[in-house]
Amino acid sequence: MSLTLAVVAGLGSALAYGAGTAGQHAEAYTGEADAGRLVDLARNPRWLLASLGDVVGIALQLLALANGPVVLVQPMLVLSLPVAVVLRSFFGAPKPSRADLANCLVVILGLALFFVLLGEPRRGSIISTQATAWTALLSLVAGGMAIAAVRNRAPVPRAITFGAVAGCWFGVVSVLIEAVSSVWQVDGLAGFRHPVGMVPLTAVVVLAVGGYLLVQLGFQLGPLGASFPPSLILDPVVAVALGAVLLSERVPLGSGRVLGYLLCIAAVGWASVRLAEPEKSRRLGMGRH
Template sequence: MSLAVAVPFGVGSAVVYGASIVVQHRMAQAHVGDEGEASASALLQMARNPVWLMAIGGDLVGFLLQIVALSLGSVVVIQPLVVLMLPVALVVSALTGGHHPRRADYLGVLGVLGGLAVFLALIGRPAAGHVPRPHVIGMAVLAVLVLGAGLVLTVIGRGRVCRGVMYGAVAGLYFGTLAVLVDAASDRFSKAGLHGLLATPRGFVPLIGIVLVGAGGIVLTQLSFQVGALGATLPANLATDPLTGVLLGVLLLRENVPISAWRAVVYALCLVAVVAGAIRLADPEHERRG
């Protein structure tokens, strides 16, 4: 495990994701369904747009960088770095004709960076984890998929903000799980090579999970962007993503995170700081407020 190499790759992944997310949201808003609602047909229209495809290609680059980071570092350290995409998105939006940052935006950046920095300082350098047996990973993936589908079904017919929050939260749940599966797959590849990854249950079970939760996360993210309430959907995504990654990293991979009563309180405060900063940075209404 080499955090000195893993962390820069994790940061690079967040930078690429942050740049791509600005383009994806703008394209989603330009391809909404009737009455501004999310729809499968609008998603198919975007899939034929070269600009949107380039942004998705950016996500692929970010994912490849994340794979390198997770193969070298622990999930509980690397996955929280995803919140850095918000400050990056703020800069990219300003450079591409979006609103110019105001004082409250900088406070939002401070909340995101401060919460992340304190969290990483508290967990220190976690010990190497242990990848569970394939049937455990398979059951965990199935449980996450069923939970996510159930949560999405509960908001059918609800308001746009409610649906946007749930789509974003479930997408974050899937992406956090994705990080754990990537870590498990990279561990198998490092120990048994390509044959061990593709031809044994310890390898192909995480790969199947990666495909399923990755596809689900992408679709739900795009649907949440079509709903349009970015100030609600993105914070929900960026709260559940690292939280899921850390929890599954501890429970499934047995990565050690120092825990005590006071640490639990500080961890919660870090999450609140990140979410509050995310709400400010993702609020679509602040462009019209003085």
């Protein structure tokens, strides 16, 4: 394990995800959810180019998770929003204002405070097959219920829900990846013929693909401020919570630290919503729609 490599790869992943998000939202936003349009997007050169950011981001995220604990790697992905804000001018939006840059600084400082409170991270154990199955099943059921509950709501509430569910699922995926990686390292492809490998692999694929599709549908439904902040915030929150509970990763507690964590979440969440608020995101390439 190399924490230095984990940090570098994690930061690279956030950069790649941010670039991909800016481009994907500019191409996907229509104000309506149309699953069929996802097929059209798959033939859109600009959307495909932006999606390469996700591919690079996933590869770097896997490298980071292979070398560092979930509680260290996932929170770094919060930096993808400042990256998206800075880069979205390349897709037709105005350059970030001073207020935007100030909010980017709040996100960075909030993340830095979290890492100060976290201290030196420590790798935990690998989640069991039974725990993997139950965690994945409960995540899918809860997410499906949330999506069903807003099926007749207005576009923006649906986009918020899609983003929230996607963020939770991505957080779960980051916890399950370690089990997949362990099976691969020990038994290779043969290990996935048995439940100990098949269960986590299936869960990771289903939740990751489902989350990705929800993100794209959320991008269609509403401005960046509707779907992206919930996904961005809930991903590391769920990952850190499950990393501590299911993987026994070190997350120091205590009244002072818990209050500090909550302050970090509040600061990053507040700044994230302001960075991607509807008034600005409507200008994110959205002059062409």
